Amino acid sequence: MRIPAASVLLALIVLSPACARRSEPAGVIPLAGMAPSWTFAGKARVIEAPKAMVVSGSPVASDVGTDILRQGGNAVDAAVAVGFALAVVHPEAGNIGGGGFMVIRLRNGEVQTLDYRETAPSRASRDMYLSAGPEASVTGHLSAGVPGAVAGLTEAHRRYGRLPLSVVIEPAIRLANDGFVVDEYRSRSIGEDSARLVLFPASRATFLSNDQPPAPGSTFRQPELGATLEAVRDSGAAGFYRGRVADLTVAEMERGGGLITREDLAAYRAIWRDPIEISYRGYTIYSMPPASSGGVTMGEILNIMEGYSPLPLFGSVALMHREAEAMRRAFTDRNRYLGDPGFVQNPVERLLSKEYATELREQIGEQASVTPKFDPGAPSGASTTHYSVVDAEGNAVSCTTTLNNSYGSAVTVTGAGFLLNDEMDDFATSPGQPNMYGLVQGEANAIAPGKRMLSAMTPSIVLDPEKQLYLIVGTPGGPKIITMVYHVISNVIDHRMPLPRAVEAPRNHHQALPDSLQVEDGGFLPVVLDSLRGRGHGISSRDPWGDVEAIIRTPGGWQGVSDPRLGGGGAGY
Numbered sequence: 001m002r003i004p005a006a007s008v009l010l011a012l013i014v015l016s017p018a019c020a021r022r023s024e025p026a027g028v029i030p031l032a033g034m035a036p037s038w039t040f041a042g043k044a045r046v047i048e049a050p051k052a053m054v055v056s057g058s059p060v061a062s063d064v065g066t067d068i069l070r071q072g073g074n075a076v077d078a079a080v081a082v083g084f085a086l087a088v089v090h091p092e093a094g095n096i097g098g099g100g101f102m103v104i105r106l107r108n109g110e111v112q113t114l115d116y117r118e119t120a121p122s123r124a125s126r127d128m129y130l131s132a133g134p135e136a137s138v139t140g141h142l143s144a145g146v147p148g149a150v151a152g153l154t155e156a157h158r159r160y161g162r163l164p165l166s167v168v169i170e171p172a173i174r175l176a177n178d179g180f181v182v183d184e185y186r187s188r189s190i191g192e193d194s195a196r197l198v199l200f201p202a203s204r205a206t207f208l209s210n211d212q213p214p215a216p217g218s219t220f221r222q223p224e225l226g227a228t229l230e231a232v233r234d235s236g237a238a239g240f241y242r243g244r245v246a247d248l249t250v251a252e253m254e255r256g257g258g259l260i261t262r263e264d265l266a267a268y269r270a271i272w273r274d275p276i277e278i279s280y281r282g283y284t285i286y287s288m289p290p291a292s293s294g295g296v297t298m299g300e301i302l303n304i305m306e307g308y309s310p311l312p313l314f315g316s317v318a319l320m321h322r323e324a325e326a327m328r329r330a331f332t333d334r335n336r337y338l339g340d341p342g343f344v345q346n347p348v349e350r351l352l353s354k355e356y357a358t359e360l361r362e363q364i365g366e367q368a369s370v371t372p373k374f375d376p377g378a379p380s381g382a383s384t385t386h387y388s389v390v391d392a393e394g395n396a397v398s399c400t401t402t403l404n405n406s407y408g409s410a411v412t413v414t415g416a417g418f419l420l421n422d423e424m425d426d427f428a429t430s431p432g433q434p435n436m437y438g439l440v441q442g443e444a445n446a447i448a449p450g451k452r453m454l455s456a457m458t459p460s461i462v463l464d465p466e467k468q469l470y471l472i473v474g475t476p477g478g479p480k481i482i483t484m485v486y487h488v489i490s491n492v493i494d495h496r497m498p499l500p501r502a503v504e505a506p507r508n509h510h511q512a513l514p515d516s517l518q519v520e521d522g523g524f525l526p527v528v529l530d531s532l533r534g535r536g537h538g539i540s541s542r543d544p545w546g547d548v549e550a551i552i553r554t555p556g557g558w559q560g561v562s563d564p565r566l567g568g569g570g571a572g573y
């Protein structure tokens, strides 16, 4: 009797033991395990270029970065230009009123990370949102941390840039003053948040006309933002943190009951930090240390998964069960232990040791465990955007930046034309209670004056086993950022997917609490999800998430991939 090949495959996906061997040669898509009608199959936006490349959440910003590379700028010049341009052409997340993290690897092997995360204003306090109410950490003046973006971009440029700042920032100024043509995606995005934007007069005047978003195809100008960028061009970071722009920011705070003072702005500094370095099956991954939890949490997941060798098939019950359990454990540690290293001791070495990963792996059986009741420890839509850059010399930048929510606090600084973040919600605004992303976090991430709120942003750079630059990757998505970057890396290394397939592939996510495995709706086989339920996993189907912007080395140069889920695109030469 002949058994149909499809039945054999299905049995492997549902019943496969941890060590099922794959026979696909490198480069073949393991379609097994993906729902046949998966919305994004074959939809990734792909570009190829021999020398240099930028991929970002906005095709216009990617063009800006590529032009800077063509003018002789290096990857850092291009990243800084893209960062400023995104503040103009991708206002849901690109910003100068927010913050971010940048991982830089120079062609000589030097790796640095820059933390320009926002800080809590000096007048902030641990329990400020208990009286102000939970909405106050998400919308309005009180939700804003002291912005870090301008300090970060100008500091990265000061240390590594080659072209003058005036050249690098000029495209953003031009796009703000002369305008840019709004595409479908950005028009829809502004429309979706219009109910929040109308609440604040300067946001209403900047982004809406008759309370409607700019129509696709129309030209959108932001002259006040242009003037703010000109102040940065002329005076560097001081053009933002002191003088007229700072006065306007403080006046906005006073108008709306916010906390940021002139002194908070003057005191803000970006911080250079050593990267998190993770070894995974011979590859080396550099990512962000705290104040982002990204590198540590992803490292913990990768270290646990490395012990399953080779990994079960993509989309199989065996794989998804083990991933859920690894993610559960990594997020339990994240939520309990991690916070701004200026304020709390982060047990990074222990959390990232292979011995600890073995200990955690040994706890994982064939049934789902239960996330332990959260112990906050002893007192002591969302939108972000990522861009990846590689220049013709092989210098690379991986950068994620955010206002937190789409359009941040929804407050535009009157007269200065930029949106303020609502990053205060990334703190444990009420330790032990879920935040906007359902994250339940502890005392390590409680609010304190001047403290950086814990992030999940995971800009990463991967080297191949020969220590050559291989992959530059990151994405928005709140806590799901960590598991998305994990998935792309594992899809490429373990499941041998070409990068476009690795980015399109359906995603799953577990963050300890809520205690359920989140899966992209329509991405996985129902029989697999049923079997996971049988093992005790709560399954929560969600709308697709993320906007991975990644670049991988190819024999002919570079391949850039923009996630088909949102509106990004790349450019290169």
Ligand code: DON
Pocket (backbone or CB within 6 Å): 381, 382, 383, 384, 402, 403, 404, 405, 423, 426, 454, 455, 456, 457, 475, 476, 477, 478, 479, 481
């Ligand atoms: O830093 C963080 O972890 C969050 N503020 C990121 C928010 C985010 O990615 C929302 N985008 N989809």
